[in-house]
Amino acid sequence: MKTRVEIWSDIACPWCWVGKRNLEAALDSFEGDVELHWRSFELDPSAPKESPEGVDNVARLARKYGVPREAAQAMIDRMVEVGASRGLDFRFDRLRPSNTFDAHRLLHWAKTCDLQDSLKEQLFQAYMRDGRRISDHEVLVDLAASVGLDPERAQAILSSDTHGADVREDEAIAGQLGITGVPFFVIGGRYALSGAQPPELLLKGLRRAAAEATEAEQTQAHQAESADRGEACGPEGCALPSATP
Amino acid sequence: MKTRVEIWSDIACPWCWVGKRNLEAALDSFEGDVELHWRSFELDPSAPKESPEGVDNVARLARKYGVPREAAQAMIDRMVEVGASRGLDFRFDRLRPSNTFDAHRLLHWAKTCDLQDSLKEQLFQAYMRDGRRISDHEVLVDLAASVGLDPERAQAILSSDTHGADVREDEAIAGQLGITGVPFFVIGGRYALSGAQPPELLLKGLRRAAAEATEAEQTQAHQAESADRGEACGPEGCALPSATP
Numbered sequence: 001m002k003t004r005v006e007i008w009s010d011i012a013c014p015w016c017w018v019g020k021r022n023l024e025a026a027l028d029s030f031e032g033d034v035e036l037h038w039r040s041f042e043l044d045p046s047a048p049k050e051s052p053e054g055v056d057n058v059a060r061l062a063r064k065y066g067v068p069r070e071a072a073q074a075m076i077d078r079m080v081e082v083g084a085s086r087g088l089d090f091r092f093d094r095l096r097p098s099n100t101f102d103a104h105r106l107l108h109w110a111k112t113c114d115l116q117d118s119l120k121e122q123l124f125q126a127y128m129r130d131g132r133r134i135s136d137h138e139v140l141v142d143l144a145a146s147v148g149l150d151p152e153r154a155q156a157i158l159s160s161d162t163h164g165a166d167v168r169e170d171e172a173i174a175g176q177l178g179i180t181g182v183p184f185f186v187i188g189g190r191y192a193l194s195g196a197q198p199p200e201l202l203l204k205g206l207r208r209a210a211a212e213a214t215e216a217e218q219t220q221a222h223q224a225e226s227a228d229r230g231e232a233c234g235p236e237g238c239a240l241p242s243a244t245p
Numbered sequence: 246m247k248t249r250v251e252i253w254s255d256i257a258c259p260w261c262w263v264g265k266r267n268l269e270a271a272l273d274s275f276e277g278d279v280e281l282h283w284r285s286f287e288l289d290p291s292a293p294k295e296s297p298e299g300v301d302n303v304a305r306l307a308r309k310y311g312v313p314r315e316a317a318q319a320m321i322d323r324m325v326e327v328g329a330s331r332g333l334d335f336r337f338d339r340l341r342p343s344n345t346f347d348a349h350r351l352l353h354w355a356k357t358c359d360l361q362d363s364l365k366e367q368l369f370q371a372y373m374r375d376g377r378r379i380s381d382h383e384v385l386v387d388l389a390a391s392v393g394l395d396p397e398r399a400q401a402i403l404s405s406d407t408h409g410a411d412v413r414e415d416e417a418i419a420g421q422l423g424i425t426g427v428p429f430f431v432i433g434g435r436y437a438l439s440g441a442q443p444p445e446l447l448l449k450g451l452r453r454a455a456a457e458a459t460e461a462e463q464t465q466a467h468q469a470e471s472a473d474r475g476e477a478c479g480p481e482g483c484a485l486p487s488a489t490p
Binding site: 081 | 255258259260261263288289309310320323324326327425426427428429438439440441442446453457460475476477478479480482483484485486
C-alpha cells in the first residue's frame with residue numbers, strides 16, 4: 001500500500017524548492033512506497049503574465065519589506081546560502097517574477113502522464129536558477145518537452161483553459177485547510193506539516209502514516225477473519241450461536 | 246481524552262444484549278476513559294405497536310426460519326445458553342415482540358441526562374427477561390422512572406414526536422455505513438466491529454483507537470513546537486532563514 005503525500009506549493013517560492021529537497025531526502029530513508037501529489041498554490045495570483053525583463057530583485061525586495069537595499073541583499077544572500085546547503089542554485093539576480101497559473105495547469109496535465117514530479121523540478125530550475133519567464137507559453141512548452149511530454153499537446157492545453165478548474169480546486173482545498181503559506185505537506189491524509197520541515201520530521205510523518213495504514217488494514221483483515229465470531233441479528237433473524245458455550 | 250464508542254443496536258436483539266456485556270467486560274480491562282453513544286437501529290420497523298399477549302415464540306421462530314417446532318426450540322435453547330454464559334436471563338417463553346421506535350426516542354432523551362446506558366439496560370431486561378411490551382408508553386414511563394428520569398417528562402416526550410428525527414438520523418448513518426446487522430461498534434470513529442464481538446477484540450479496538458488518538462495529539466503538539474523550523478513563503482513574502490547554515 002502506498003502512502004499518499006500531498007504538497008501544496010508554488011513555483012515562485014524558494015522554500016518550496018527547499019521543501020522538495022527535504023522531502024526527497026526523507027523519501028531516500030523511507031522504507032515504504034509513496035504517491036506524490038503536487039497541489040497548486042499561487043502566492044501571488046495577481047502576478048503579471050508579461051513580466052518585464054531586467055527586474056532589479058534587490059530593489060523589489062527592499063520595497064516589499066521596507067528595508068534598505070543592503071538589508072535586502074543580506075536577506076537574499078542568506079536564502080542563497082540555505083539553497084546551496086541543499087544543492088540548490090538560487091539565482092535571485094536573474095529571477096523574473098511571473099504568474100504561475102499556467103505552469104500549475106501544465107503540472108496537472110503532467111500528473112496524468114506520471115511526469116508531474118519531473119516537470120515540477122524543471123519549473124523550479126527554470127524559475128529559480130535559470131531566470132526564465134515561466135508564464136511564457138513558449139518556455140512552458142519547452143520545459144514540458146524536456147521531461148518527455150508532447151509539445152503540441154502542451155501548446156494546445158496552454159491555449160485553452162484545460163486544467164484551470166483543477167488549479168482552482170487545489171486552491172479551494174488549501175483555503176478549507178487554512179493553508180496560508182507554502183510548502184504545506186499532508187501525509188497519509190492525516191499528518192499536516194507546514195513549511196519546509198527538515199527531512200527527519202517529514203520522515204517521521206511518513207513512518208507514522210504508513211504504520212497506521214498497516215494497522216488499519218490488519219484490523220480489517222482481522223475483522224474479516226473473525227466475522228463468524230461476531231454474531232448479530234439482522235432483518236432476517238439472529239445468527240445461531242456457533243457452539244454451545 | 247475520552248475514546249468515543251458508538252454502538253448501533255436494537256432492543257429486540259439478543260446478540261445486542263450479549264454485545265453490551267462483552268463491551269462491559271472489555272471496558273473493565275480498558276485503561277482509558279470512554280464515551281458511550283447508543284445509536285438507534287430497528288430490526289423490524291414494521292413491528293406492531295400493539296403486540297398481542299401470549300405469543301407462541303417457538304411457533305413464530307419455526308415459521309420465520311421454516312423449520313419444525315423442535316428445531317426452533319433447539320435454536321432458542323442454544324441462545325439461552327449463550328445468554329446464561331454471560332449472566333443474561335433470556336426468557337423467550339414470555340417475550341412479546343414489540344415495535345422499538347418509541348423506546349429509541351426515549352433513549353435519545355436519556356442521553357441528554359447521561360442516563361442512556363442505564364435505560365438501555367432496563368429496556369433489554371424488560372424485553373428479553375421480563376416479557377414486558379416495550380412499545381407500551383406506560384411500560385416505557387415506568388422504565389424511565391426506574392433509572393431516575395422524570396416520568397412526566399417521559400410521558401410528554403412519548404406523546405409527542407420528540408427525538409424521532411434523532412432515531413431516523415442514526416438509522417440513516419447506519420445505512421451510509423452499510424450496517425445490516427446489529428450490534429455494530431464504531432470505536433474512536435475509526436474501528437468498526439460488526440456483531441457481538443468477544444471482549445478481547447473489543448478491548449483491542451479500544452486500545453488501538455486510544456493509542457492512535459494520543460499519537461495524533463503528540464504529532465500536533467510536535468508540529469506546534471517545531472513551527473519555527475518550518476519556514477515558508479506566504480502572500481507577504483518568504484520567511485528569512487533562521488540561521489546561516
